[in-house]
Ligand SMILES: *[C@@H]1O[C@H](CO)[C@@H](O)[C@H](O)[C@H]1NC(C)=O
């Protein structure tokens with residue numbers, strides 16, 4: 154009986170998607186708060202590109218936040234001097250590091 158339970162747990166684990174977690178992801182690297190999270194049912198890996206504002210440059214891409222989110226919604230937020238673009242994915246492990254601005258940086 155114990156063996157069956159162990160096998161069951163293992164089976165769930167191998168199917169769960171792991172997402173990258175990072176508080177500040179810049180130039181293809183995690184600068185602060187690196188980790189990972191495992192998706193629960195209905196959750197998705199989330200990528201949020203943060204755009205900051207300066208009087209000199211206007212809006213510019215500053216950094217990306219990576220985490221798990223349930224629910225996860227792809228959207229754009231513009232509020233004052235803050236702009237955020239969110240992306241969601243669950244297709245494969247660490248898929249959230251390939252979205253948005255990051256994707257372009259990985260290509261070049
Ligand atoms: C997730 O993070 C833990 C702890 O930081 C690490 O031991 C583990 O290898 C990571 N998992 C994957 C799939 O990278």
Ligand SMILES: *[C@@H]1O[C@H](CO)[C@@H](O)[C@H](O)[C@H]1NC(C)=O
Pocket residue numbers: 177205206207215216
């Ligand atoms: C860009 O992000 C860094 C890290 O969070 C922050 O310290 C800095 O103030 C941001 N730049 C602007 C112009 O808001």
